[in-house]
Amino acid sequence: MRLFAAVVPPPAAVRELAAAVAPLHALPQAAGLRWTGEPTWHLTLAFLGQVDAEDLGPLRARLDAAAATVARTPRLRLAGSGRFGERALWAGVQGDTLPLRRLAEEVATAARDTGIDVDERPFRGHLTLARAGGRSGPPTAAGRGLPALAGALADFAGTEWPATSLKLMRSHLGTGAAHYETVAEWALGSAGAVADGS
Numbered sequence: 001m002r003l004f005a006a007v008v009p010p011p012a013a014v015r016e017l018a019a020a021v022a023p024l025h026a027l028p029q030a031a032g033l034r035w036t037g038e039p040t041w042h043l044t045l046a047f048l049g050q051v052d053a054e055d056l057g058p059l060r061a062r063l064d065a066a067a068a069t070v071a072r073t074p075r076l077r078l079a080g081s082g083r084f085g086e087r088a089l090w091a092g093v094q095g096d097t098l099p100l101r102r103l104a105e106e107v108a109t110a111a112r113d114t115g116i117d118v119d120e121r122p123f124r125g126h127l128t129l130a131r132a133g134g135r136s137g138p139p140t141a142a143g144r145g146l147p148a149l150a151g152a153l154a155d156f157a158g159t160e161w162p163a164t165s166l167k168l169m170r171s172h173l174g175t176g177a178a179h180y181e182t183v184a185e186w187a188l189g190s191a192g193a194v195a196d197g198s
Contacts, residue, residue, distance in 0.1 A: 001051050001170050002050055003051045003183065004044055004047045005046045005063065005107045005166060005167070005169070006042040006044050007042065007076075007165070008042045009041060009043070009076075010161050012161070013158050013159065014041055016158040016159060017156070020153060021091075021129055023152075027149065027152070028145070029148045030142075030145060031142060032132065033089070033130040033132055034130060035129065036130065036131075040179065041127050042169070043125055045104040045108075046111060046118050046119075048116050048118065049116070056183075059110065060168070060184050062109075063166065063168060064186055065106075065110070066109070067165075067188055068186075069106050070102075070189045072190055073164055074095065074162070074163040076093050076094065076095040076162075076163050077094050077157065077158050077160045080092035080153075080154060081129075081149075083146040086143025086144060087132055087143060088129075088146075089130040089146050089153075090126035090127060090128050095160060100123075100163065103188070104123035129153075130149070163188055165185050165187055168182070
């Protein structure tokens with residue numbers, strides 16, 4: 001299973017961002033970009049890659065402990081924008097980002113303790129909006145338009161929302177757009193009871 005851990009914004013936050021992003025699609029700088037679909041929008045805490053079925057039980061137990069370290073439900077907002085060189089355009093996240101960063105560290109530790117290799121790069125909260133180039137290939141000429149698109153979205157500031165859960169997601173890649181399914185879910189802070197998908 002190809003897995004990642006994430007926080008998923010609520011529908012209202014997705015709609016706000018979608019309304020701000022929609023005009024960008026028509027700009028000349030957007031030509032050739034691969035835009036991500038709103039149903040897939042999320043804040044990745046850790047990409048886990050291919051995980052063997054026998055590791056899922058121990059991983060879930062450790063992620064349960066990781067989620068329990070969040071004392072209160074973080075309040076976040078999607079705001080601002082940026083880019084990763086000429087590869088990707090993203091929306092930023094503001095608010096209680098320190099608990100989010102700590103949760104990302106706990107999730108990475110949980111994965112490593114399960115024997116799963118996790119990227120060592122520090123967590124940077126963002127929601128990917130568009131990519132230049134293929135999933136694994138080099139960026140294309142479309143990437144040269146990313147600075148202008150990031151600038152056009154720089155003043156976006158969405159409404160604050162509670163990050164109520166940590167999700168373990170499975171990524172299904174095929175010839176079309178990627179789609180994700182929730183494998184397990186844990187409440188964060190005072191968000192309520194665990195809904196773990198078992």
